Amino acid sequence: MSSRRKFLRTSALTLTASGFYPLLTRANDQGFVAPQPDSLQLGIAGYTFHNIPMDQGIAMMQRVGVSALSIKDFYLPLDSSPEKIEEVLGKFRAAGIQVYAAGVIYMKTEGEVDRAFDYAKKIGVNMIVGVPDYELLPYAEQKVKSSNIRLAIHNHGPEDKLYPAPKDVFDRIRNMDGRIGLCFDIGHGARAGADPARSVIEFAPRIFDLHVKDISAAGTGERAIEIGRGIIDFPALVRALKKIKFAGRCSIEFEMDTKDPLPGIAESVGFFRGVVKTLA
Amino acid sequence: MSSRRKFLRTSALTLTASGFYPLLTRANDQGFVAPQPDSLQLGIAGYTFHNIPMDQGIAMMQRVGVSALSIKDFYLPLDSSPEKIEEVLGKFRAAGIQVYAAGVIYMKTEGEVDRAFDYAKKIGVNMIVGVPDYELLPYAEQKVKSSNIRLAIHNHGPEDKLYPAPKDVFDRIRNMDGRIGLCFDIGHGARAGADPARSVIEFAPRIFDLHVKDISAAGTGERAIEIGRGIIDFPALVRALKKIKFAGRCSIEFEMDTKDPLPGIAESVGFFRGVVKTLA
Numbered sequence: 066m067s068s069r070r071k072f073l074r075t076s077a078l079t080l081t082a083s084g085f086y087p088l089l090t091r092a093n094d095q096g097f098v099a100p101q102p103d104s105l106q107l108g109i110a111g112y113t114f115h116n117i118p119m120d121q122g123i124a125m126m127q128r129v130g131v132s133a134l135s136i137k138d139f140y141l142p143l144d145s146s147p148e149k150i151e152e153v154l155g156k157f158r159a160a161g162i163q164v165y166a167a168g169v170i171y172m173k174t175e176g177e178v179d180r181a182f183d184y185a186k187k188i189g190v191n192m193i194v195g196v197p198d199y200e201l202l203p204y205a206e207q208k209v210k211s212s213n214i215r216l217a218i219h220n221h222g223p224e225d226k227l228y229p230a231p232k233d234v235f236d237r238i239r240n241m242d243g244r245i246g247l248c249f250d251i252g253h254g255a256r257a258g259a260d261p262a263r264s265v266i267e268f269a270p271r272i273f274d275l276h277v278k279d280i281s282a283a284g285t286g287e288r289a290i291e292i293g294r295g296i297i298d299f300p301a302l303v304r305a306l307k308k309i310k311f312a313g314r315c316s317i318e319f320e321m322d323t324k325d326p327l328p329g330i331a332e333s334v335g336f337f338r339g340v341v342k343t344l345a
Numbered sequence: 346m347s348s349r350r351k352f353l354r355t356s357a358l359t360l361t362a363s364g365f366y367p368l369l370t371r372a373n374d375q376g377f378v379a380p381q382p383d384s385l386q387l388g389i390a391g392y393t394f395h396n397i398p399m400d401q402g403i404a405m406m407q408r409v410g411v412s413a414l415s416i417k418d419f420y421l422p423l424d425s426s427p428e429k430i431e432e433v434l435g436k437f438r439a440a441g442i443q444v445y446a447a448g449v450i451y452m453k454t455e456g457e458v459d460r461a462f463d464y465a466k467k468i469g470v471n472m473i474v475g476v477p478d479y480e481l482l483p484y485a486e487q488k489v490k491s492s493n494i495r496l497a498i499h500n501h502g503p504e505d506k507l508y509p510a511p512k513d514v515f516d517r518i519r520n521m522d523g524r525i526g527l528c529f530d531i532g533h534g535a536r537a538g539a540d541p542a543r544s545v546i547e548f549a550p551r552i553f554d555l556h557v558k559d560i561s562a563a564g565t566g567e568r569a570i571e572i573g574r575g576i577i578d579f580p581a582l583v584r585a586l587k588k589i590k591f592a593g594r595c596s597i598e599f600e601m602d603t604k605d606p607l608p609g610i611a612e613s614v615g616f617f618r619g620v621v622k623t624l625a
């Protein structure tokens with residue numbers, strides 16, 4: 066057994082010993098085989114765990130072998146003390162999980178922009194997944210320049226007054242600093258009529274992060290479902306991502322079964338890996 | 346919502362009401378979107394559930410949207426009464442699951458061959474996944490002819506004294522009735538040195554059923570793991586299955602986490618579907 070495998074097994078047992086949901090970890094005698102490295106890197110978008118205690122969220126990520134998280138504030142509030150930050154980040158580190166971004170963070174005032182960038186700096190991430198109001202974009206650009214922290218603006222579908230589709234982000238930031246880009250939510254984008262694969266090609270240099278999900282149908286009010294069960298053409302998406310040599314994270318955001326998301330996360334992770342593997 | 350979707354949701358709620366593990370079913374307001382039909386048909390090999398009560402096994406199949414089961418005797422013993430058979434099959438029917446085969450059934454005497462074929466007839470399946478001793482093959486062939494029930498002989502890896510690899514089945518049945526063939530266990534076959542994709546091509550007309558799994562390495566004593574994490578080349582396997590126009594079931598047999606297999610089943614189902622979708 067490699068030291069990494071041993072390490073992961075040990076940390077899983079430590080988590081079990083701390084008393085949370087035992088079914089999430091494997092029996093001691095079964096070990097752990099990490100998935101093979103994907104040519105596209107997977108992650109989890111933090112909202113996936115909005116009804117899940119953090120230790121369980123960590124165990125779920127270990128179970129499906131995904132080691133990068135875009136953290137949401139319910140695991141690490143924006144006003145966290147240095148001690149709280151160290152405690153939370155320490156748990157992820159111990160579990161072999163990289164907190165690679167923070168968000169989605171909404172910004173409606175300059176003070177909220179300041180707070181978001183201060184938070185990102187304090188927790189040590191170099192990317193904010195955020196939604197600044199239009200008039201705050203120049204101020205956010207200043208913060209990007211002074212902090213060297215990237216801002217990935219998130220599109221939220223036809224109901225979103227600011228950024229329904231990736232083009233609504235791109236058109237407003239295309240002439241701004243190159244460190245302002247998109248967290249392209251392919252589900253919300255598709256609901257707003259944007260073809261995910263074509264959008265990846267079209268907005269390539271500005272796509273920093275992805276929220277990956279499937280949807281049952283396009284349009285308003287449709288919901289996200291397990292990857293592979295819906296209308297999004299994942300082989301086309303993965304081909305596009307490979308074509309642009311996407312080096313960011315493909316972070317799965319699973320929004321069903323919020324109190325029991327692990328089976329849906331696992332199916333989604335499996336499907337995406339199956340597509341990536343087939344196109345490798 | 347289609348009537349099938351409504352039906353599945355209703356049956357899931359019925360199961361919840363009967364009191365078993367509530368996390369296996371979805372919350373009422375989340376509905377159910379069945380996976381799209383695959384060009385290769387998925388199933389579950391019954392051994393997957395050997396530590397799982399039947400109602401939970403049914404709920405797990407519904408959760409991952411797989412609707413065919415090769416039933417194992419711990420859910421329906423070989424000496425079951427007609428009432429017991431109707432009770433068990435009724436539960437699967439109500440859940441939208443087809444019991445398409447029975448096995449693995451070992452046969453070491455003519456009496457055990459008789460019992461296996463009587464059982465298959467009584468429970469209404471037209472295929473036995475079985476392991477008859479060599480000297481019983483002619484007797485089993487007679488039973489196949491008289492019953493018109495197919496016999497798919499299962500290979501069980503390097504430790505198996507009778508049928509380690511698919512070739513060990515094929516060489517003994519190639520001149521027998523065309524209704525005797527293979528349940529090709531790709532994991533055990535690969536452990537015995539058989540390349541799964543090449544074996545599919547080589548033994549094509551006699552491959553009736555598949556046990557689909559991944560393995561961490563070839564050889565004796567290696568174990569089955571989540572599909573996609575191991576050494577089996579699934580894109581090559583699926584290409585081979587499509588090339589021979591395989592019309593049987595690709596039944597996932599997940600052998601880890603036997604008291605909590607759902608996440609691994611879901612990941613495996615997702616990966617396989619992702620490969621199939623990409624090669625569609």
